[in-house]
Amino acid sequence: MLMSYLVPVVLLVLLLAASIRILPEYKRGVVFFLGRFQSVKGPGLLIIIPGIQKMQVVDLRVITMDVPEQDVISQDNVTVKVNAVLYFRVVDPEKAIIQVEHFVNATSQLAQTTLRSVLGKHDLDEMLSERDKLNDDIQEIIDSSAEGWGIKVANVEIKHVDLDESMIRAIARQAEAERERRAKVIHAEGELQASKKLVEAAHVLSANPAALQLRYLQTMADMGSKSSTVVFPMPMDLLKAFQAMGESATHSDDR
Known part of the structure; x- marks a missing residue:
């Protein structure tokens, strides 16, 4: 007699155990009722009827x-x-x-x-x-x-x-060529700027003979302090004077 009551109780407990689902906060259950979509459930405690309902769990985390x-x-x-x-x-x-x-x-x-x-x-x-x-x-x-x-x-x-290795070597050669090109461009730009400054300095000195003479003396002092051999550059004005004297002597001889 006891067994007749015990069997249904055991079956009921097993059915309840199979029906209970607990989903954490980051999961949801997609529930199907007899194959058709019913709802999305969770999180928490869920009751799913075995054989009639089916649930697929989806994780919502990244x-x-x-x-x-x-x-x-x-x-x-x-x-x-x-x-x-x-x-x-x-x-x-x-x-x-x-x-x-x-x-x-x-x-x-x-x-x-x-x-x-x-x-x-x-x-x-x-x-x-x-x-x-x-x-x-x-x-x-x-x-x-x-x-x-x-x-x-x-x-x-x-x-x-x-x-691959061949492409890495090609890229390295390309980078080296690019660095050389930039160095040449920078050097050329420096030469251009230097030439412009020299032209400006020449205009300033030509407009002021006293400044030209001071620059001449400073250059001689620098050369004398760095070398035992001193070279005296000939001023352009002196050369012009000698040239004028030579032309005058030539005209005198012709007469």
């Missing part, structure tokens, strides 16, 4: 996903290997379960194809120098595509852009 290394051909025909990291979370559990199968895998595939597509439209120099802009472009495309799945992309970061 998911960090490594995008596998991709072979990308840049717009200037350089092959590089690029990988990235993707941060996203589910904002609509209903869409994440109903609209796409395995939303995590679907998001990973979308990130891989988008990474190749976006980077393939840019040159190698842009991949190396404009990562922030490329990250924003990739994030915008993935976010707009995954919106229908109830997924929000928080951030995308390109981690590595790997080149």
Whole structure:
């Protein structure tokens, strides 16, 4: 007689144990009633009728996903290997379960194809120098595509852009040539500025004979202090005087 009461009690306890679900704050349960969507429940204590209702749990926390290394051909025909990291979370559990199968895998595939597509439209120099802009472009495309799945992309970061050894050497040679070009340009600009200053100084000295004479004496003093051999430059005025005297003597002889 006791067994006849004990069996239903045990079955009832087992049924209740199978029906009780407890979801933490960061999870939601998508409940289906006889195969049809019923509601999104949680967090807290839930009662699910076994065999009639079915629940799939969705985590609402930000998911960090490594995008596998991709072979990308840049717009200037350089092959590089690029990988990235993707941060996203589910904002609509209903869409994440109903609209796409395995939303995590679907998001990973979308990130891989988008990474190749976006980077393939840019040159190698842009991949190396404009990562922030490329990250924003990739994030915008993935976010707009995954919106229908109830997924929000928080951030995308390109981690590595790997080149082969021959390309690294070519970039090093290019950088060295660029440094040499800049050095030559700077040297030429310095020579141009120096020549302009010399022309200005010549105009000032020519307008003031006393200043020219002082400069002449200063130059002689500098040369005498640095060397035991002193060279006396001939002033241009003195040369002109000698030239005039020579011309006068020539005219006298002709007469």
